[in-house]
Each structure stands twice: as C-alpha cells, then as structure tokens.
Amino acid sequence: MRARFSHGMVPGGFCLLLVLLAGSAAACAAGQALNFPEARAIDELLMKAFKPDQPGAAALVTRQGQTLLRKGYGLADMELKVPIEPDMVFRLGSVTKQFTAVSILLLEEQGKLSVGDPITKFLPDYPTHGNTITIEHLLTHTSGIRSMTSMPEWPSQWRKDFTVGELINFFKDQPIDFVPDERWLYNNSGYLLLGAIIEKVSEQSYDAFLRKNIFEPLGMNHSYYDQTERIIPRRVKGYARSAQGFQNAPYLSMTQPYAAGALASTVDDLALWNAALWNNKLLKKETLAKAHTSYKLRNGQSTGYGYGWMIGSYAGHRTIEHGGGIHGFATYELSLPEDGIFAVILTNGSASPDLSPERLDLQMAAMALGKPVTEPKGITLGIAQLDRVVGVYAGDDKHERVITREGNQLYSQRSGGSRSAIHPLSETEFFFPNSQTRLVFFPDALGRITQVELRPRVGMIESATRIEKAVGGRKEVNLDATVLQRYVGVYELAPNFRLNVTLEEGKLMTQATGQPKVQIFPESESRFFLKVVDAQIEFIRDESGNAASLKLYQGGRITPARKLKE
Numbered sequence: 001m002r003a004r005f006s007h008g009m010v011p012g013g014f015c016l017l018l019v020l021l022a023g024s025a026a027a028c029a030a031g032q033a034l035n036f037p038e039a040r041a042i043d044e045l046l047m048k049a050f051k052p053d054q055p056g057a058a059a060l061v062t063r064q065g066q067t068l069l070r071k072g073y074g075l076a077d078m079e080l081k082v083p084i085e086p087d088m089v090f091r092l093g094s095v096t097k098q099f100t101a102v103s104i105l106l107l108e109e110q111g112k113l114s115v116g117d118p119i120t121k122f123l124p125d126y127p128t129h130g131n132t133i134t135i136e137h138l139l140t141h142t143s144g145i146r147s148m149t150s151m152p153e154w155p156s157q158w159r160k161d162f163t164v165g166e167l168i169n170f171f172k173d174q175p176i177d178f179v180p181d182e183r184w185l186y187n188n189s190g191y192l193l194l195g196a197i198i199e200k201v202s203e204q205s206y207d208a209f210l211r212k213n214i215f216e217p218l219g220m221n222h223s224y225y226d227q228t229e230r231i232i233p234r235r236v237k238g239y240a241r242s243a244q245g246f247q248n249a250p251y252l253s254m255t256q257p258y259a260a261g262a263l264a265s266t267v268d269d270l271a272l273w274n275a276a277l278w279n280n281k282l283l284k285k286e287t288l289a290k291a292h293t294s295y296k297l298r299n300g301q302s303t304g305y306g307y308g309w310m311i312g313s314y315a316g317h318r319t320i321e322h323g324g325g326i327h328g329f330a331t332y333e334l335s336l337p338e339d340g341i342f343a344v345i346l347t348n349g350s351a352s353p354d355l356s357p358e359r360l361d362l363q364m365a366a367m368a369l370g371k372p373v374t375e376p377k378g379i380t381l382g383i384a385q386l387d388r389v390v391g392v393y394a395g396d397d398k399h400e401r402v403i404t405r406e407g408n409q410l411y412s413q414r415s416g417g418s419r420s421a422i423h424p425l426s427e428t429e430f431f432f433p434n435s436q437t438r439l440v441f442f443p444d445a446l447g448r449i450t451q452v453e454l455r456p457r458v459g460m461i462e463s464a465t466r467i468e469k470a471v472g473g474r475k476e477v478n479l480d481a482t483v484l485q486r487y488v489g490v491y492e493l494a495p496n497f498r499l500n501v502t503l504e505e506g507k508l509m510t511q512a513t514g515q516p517k518v519q520i521f522p523e524s525e526s527r528f529f530l531k532v533v534d535a536q537i538e539f540i541r542d543e544s545g546n547a548a549s550l551k552l553y554q555g556g557r558i559t560p561a562r563k564l565k566e
Contacts, residue, residue: 052075093261138191412430484506
C-alpha cells in the first residue's frame with residue numbers, strides 16, 4: 001500500500017518504508033563471480049548501503065537474460081545472526097498488485113470479464129454513490145473509493161483477522177474521495193475489491209488462482225500467499241527502526257493486505273515472472289501493453305500508472321516499475337524493457353529516504369544500462385531571482401505547495417509533507433537532492449511566476465497555481481516550562497507506533513517510533529506545530545490540566561493517540 005501495502009501497509013500502502021557480511025555465506029551466496037564492472041559497481045553500492053549486523057536485502061540484476069548480480073546483504077534474522085541469501089523469501093507489499101492485475105487480464109482473455117465492466121456486475125451490493133465504477137478504475141487507482149489504509153480507524157485493527165467480506169465492509173460505506181476518472185489517488189481498497197472479483201469469477205480463492213494460473217505454470221516454486229502461521233522455508237523476518245535501534249516489526253494479520261499486498265517471493269522468482277511477461281508466456285502482447293500504458297483521466301491528463309505498474313523513464317529509456325511497503329519490509333522492482341534490463345531489491349528493515357529500495361533499484365538498473373545516476377550541477381541565482389518563485393501554490397486536489405527562502409536556500413513543502421531543499425538548474429527549473437524529480441515554474445506574459453509543476457521520474461505530473469496567501473503563516477508563542485511539562489509522556493498512535501514527548505532545555509521535543517527527534521513549537525497553550533513537516537499536534541488535557549491524549553493533524557487526517565500510563 002502506499003499507505004503501507006505501498007509504492008510502498010504503512011499508515012500512509014501494501015501501500016505509505018550495506019556492508020557485505022565478510023566471510024559469510026552471504027558474501028557469495030550463489031557462488032557468483034562478479035565478472036562485469038557494472039556488477040562490481042552495484043555490489044559496492046549495496047555493501048555501502050547495508051550493514052552486516054543489521055537487516056539487509058536480497059538483490060538481483062539481469063541484462064538480456066544474463067545475471068549480472070545475485071546476492072544477499074545483511075541479516076535475515078537478527079536474533080539468530082543468519083545472513084541473507086538471495087534465494088530467501090520476503091514479503092512483497094504492493095508488488096503484489098501486478099499479480100492481481102495480470103490475474104484480471106487472464107480472466108479477460110478467457111472471456112469471463114472485461115476491464116470496462118462495472119464492479120456491481122460482480123459485487124452487486126457494493127455502494128457506488130450513484131457513480132459507475134469499473135474494474136479499470138480499480139486497476140488504475142482512479143475509482144475515488146476511500147483507501148482502507150488511509151482510514152484513521154485502520155491501525156487499531158492491524159492484529160485482526162478478516163474475511164474478504166469483512167474487509168470490504170470495513171471501508172465500503174466511506175464517502176468517495178472524488179468522482180471516478182476525475183483524479184488519481186493510490187488506493188489499496190481498489191485492489192482488495194479486485195481480489196474479490198477474481199474469486200467470484202474464477203470460483204477459486206485468490207491464493208489458489210495465483211498458484212494454478214501463475215506460480216505453478218512458471219515454476220515460481222518459492223512464491224506464496226503469505227500467512228503468519230504457515231511454514232514457509234527460508235522466509236526472512238521483518239524489522240522496524242526504533243529510537244533504540246531495530247525491533248521486530250509490528251504484527252499485521254496477513255488477511256488484510258490480501259490482493260493489494262499479501263504475496264511473498266524471492267528475487268529469482270520475480271526474475272522468472274518478469275521474463276515470462278515479456279516473452280508472452282502468460283498474456284498476449286497487446287493485453288500486456290494495456291497494463292503497461294499510462295492511464296488517462298477524463299481531462300486527458302496522464303496518470304503515469306497502468307494496471308499494477310507505474311510507467312516512467314530514465315535517461316530517455318522507458319521504465320515499468322513498482323514498489324511495496326508492508327510491516328518490516330520494503331521492496332522495488334524495475335524493468336527497462338527495450339534494454340532487456342531487470343533489477344529487483346527486497347529488504348527486511350525500515351527504509352530511510354536515503355536508502356529507499358526505489359532509489360537503490362534505480363541506481364542498480366542505471367549501472368546495468370551504462371548510465372549511472374549522477375547528481376545534477378546547479379547554478380547560483382541572486383536573491384531577487386529566487387524570490388520570484390517564493391509563494392503558495394494550490395493544486396486541483398486542494399493540496400498546497402509552499403516555496404520559502406532562508407538566506408540563499410529555497411525550500412519546498414507540500415501539504416502534509418516534509419520540507420525539502422531545492423536547487424536551481426535555471427531560473428525556472430529546480431531539483432531535489434538525490435532525486436530525479438524536478439520543480440518547473442511558469443511565468444505569465446508579464447514575467448510573474450503563476451504556476452508550478454512537480455515532474456517526477458515516474459508517476460503523475462502535479463500542477464498547482466499560485467494563490468494570494470502569505471507564506472509561513474504559523475506564529476510561535478512563548479510558553480512557560482511548567483506548562484510544557486504537562487505534555488511530557490508517551491502517546492500511542494497505533495499498535496507498536498508511539499510518539500515520545502520530552503522537555504529538553506525548555507524545548508518540547510517529539511520522537512516517533514523509528515524516526516528522528518524533532519522540536520514542536522507552540523502556537524497556543526495546547527496546540528503545537530512542526531517545522532520539518534506540515535503537521536500539528538493538539539494536546540487534550542484532563543481536569544488537572546495534564547495531557548491525557550493528543551491529536552495529530554497531517555495530510556488532511558486526524559489521528560488520535562492516548563497517553564500511556566507510566
């Protein structure tokens with residue numbers, strides 16, 4: 001989810017998130033000699049990314065059917081000190097979605113459904129609020145249905161086992177977020193519904209359908225519908241970062257990610273899968289092309305997403321790719337189809353932005369392509385030139401992007417997101433460090449900047465129009481330390497996800513599980529804001545004036561958290 005069964009279940013997809021073990025079996029897990037300079041460069045990249053005594057990754061890169069690198073890094077089990085080997089099984093998260101999409105297309109080729117069919121043909125009791133919602137809308141994240149993983153009620157249910165019907169009942173009565181075909185919004189609920197449709201049409205469980213129609217025919221003997229209680233040989237354990245280091249990942253009932261993120265596999269099986277698709281062993285060429293074509297909204301705007309895959313490019317080369325994030329695991333796989341390159345990385349620890357599987361996987365594929373990722377060289381602009389773009393920009397989906405300047409440095413912050421530095425490539429084009437994403441500003445006839453576009457390497461271009469609104473509107477007030485002390489404590493946002501509030505040298509500090517410590521600033525006696533991310537915290541006080549709970553406001557969501565007793 002991008003809400004953790006993502007692209008990357010994290011409150012936010014199935015889907016929202018290495019120094020080689022010298023002398024160990026992981027050091028040459030397949031006995032593979034690194035005979036290519038590209039392979040040695042990739043190996044060096046991954047050895048720097050993953051430490052030998054921490055969770056790590058299995059990685060594989062192929063080019064024109066030839067394996068360049070197949071290797072494990074770090075630990076599969078921190079308690080037993082077992083190193084990762086490349087034939088080990090990882091939870092995939094939202095990489096599951098492409099298997100669900102292909103299953104739908106297999107049924108379409110068999111004449112049992114059409115992607116243009118309304119979902120009520122198969123789920124007659126599903127409330128569509130007067131709209132026609134098709135199978136294609138579910139495949140492309142354009143249905144407007146509320147994503148289960150974006151619901152504030154969801155984290156409290158992580159440990160509960162659901163039937164498919166109970167899963168659907170959990171979100172089906174939520175209001176829609178938009179009219180179908182009006183917007184694109186990553187949506188795990190849509191893929192849960194696709195699983196139910198596969199079961200209804202095939203008269204088999206989702207698990208059985210995949211085994212009989214995909215895994216067994218392709219020889220994917222180490223791919224599974226993951227279940228916690230099931231014995232799965234060579235299954236890797238998942239970990240999460242905490243303030244004290246790594247800990248076992250929070251428990252999630254694997255009934256919940258279902259067709260949006262419940263599969264587990266190996267890098268070898270995923271290479272078999274990728275090759276079979278491009279060799280048309282499962283689908284006709286023209287059928288697969290539908291899954292790998294960017295869907296267009298009603299207004300003609302391209303979404304950068306097909307059926308279960310994101311559509312992008314790198315250095316002028318087309319990419320077909322997707323990531324996954326689920327408790328304890330983060331994954332990414334990328335194809336350069338015209339170049340015959342496939343790269344996949346499966347990790348078992350919380351990924352940081354600097355070491356995200358997406359970023360590492362792109363670097364791996366780029367090295368195999370012979371066009372390594374490099375940081376662009378920025379230029380220097382004067383204060384007046386920088387101030388041209390400073391302002392607030394509003395998108396059609398009601399989000400705002402705020403551009404601010406501190407000294408000679410510009411910053412960009414989207415509603416609910418973190419603040420990021422941006423650097424100029426020209427007076428109107430800027431880049432984010434360690435990213436292929438660009439911000440492009442557009443002037444009107446008088447030269448005044450009126451619009452901005454966020455242009456990611458993969459996915460949908462995001463447009464916003466400048467509005468008359470003051471930048472940096474929140475004002476900090478002074479509070480006595482005796483007031484701040486009333487808010488100190490530990491608050492539970494979700495099972496195994498806590499916010500620790502401390503008072504340090506007169507400053508109120510917060511630290512979420514697995515995240516760095518940051519200061520929060522008072523704007524009233526009980527309401528505080530963050531500067532590093534667009535979020536606010538409101539403390540709810542009891543009769544004595546001490547905090548009993550809090551509410552976190554971020555990205556249009558309100559997440560309550562109770563204060564834990566000491």
